[in-house]
Amino acid sequence: MRQILPSLIVTAALLASSALLLGCGRPYEPATPSGFVDLGEDRYDQETHEYRASTADGVVLGVRAYDNDPEVDLALVGRALENRLRLGQGYALLEKKEVSARDGTKGIQLRFGHDEGSGPHLYLVTVFVTKDRVFVLEAGGKRELFDKAQASIDWSVKNFLPD
Numbered sequence: 001m002r003q004i005l006p007s008l009i010v011t012a013a014l015l016a017s018s019a020l021l022l023g024c025g026r027p028y029e030p031a032t033p034s035g036f037v038d039l040g041e042d043r044y045d046q047e048t049h050e051y052r053a054s055t056a057d058g059v060v061l062g063v064r065a066y067d068n069d070p071e072v073d074l075a076l077v078g079r080a081l082e083n084r085l086r087l088g089q090g091y092a093l094l095e096k097k098e099v100s101a102r103d104g105t106k107g108i109q110l111r112f113g114h115d116e117g118s119g120p121h122l123y124l125v126t127v128f129v130t131k132d133r134v135f136v137l138e139a140g141g142k143r144e145l146f147d148k149a150q151a152s153i154d155w156s157v158k159n160f161l162p163d
């Protein structure tokens with residue numbers, strides 16, 4: 001009995017801490033590609049479960065998750081983002097295509113160009129929608145640096161895992 005009691009206490013403590021860990025954290029698994037560093041969860045908006053990673057040259061990846069309430073579908077979110085960036089912020093839509101996450105969830109990817117004082121920049125936004133959440137994946141940077149990181153960015157999108 002003496003040996004069982006400590007074992008039960010340890011097991012109970014592990015179960016309790018596991019339950020706490022499951023309740024916290026991101027509702028997705030980001031895929032940080034080689035050449036990028038995860039900047040850490042503690043620096044960003046916990047409400048949207050934000051993720052950020054960057055290269056040494058300043059190409060940045062980001063992910064945010066929002067509750068799908070009111071419930072929307074992929075087409076609506078994709079069109080709303082396209083309109084906001086093109087009409088509201090002056091980005092030029094360069095490409096629009098369908099993509100898939102690691103688990104097969106279908107998404108839409110929009111590639112935009114934007115000229116800034118330091119030259120042309122690219123901005124890639126990918127959206128996945130599930131019953132519970134809307135996931136927005138972003139990548140951006142100076143065009144020449146973005147182009148060098150394109151394969152890593154594509155890998156990150158393909159290996160993203162929504163909840």
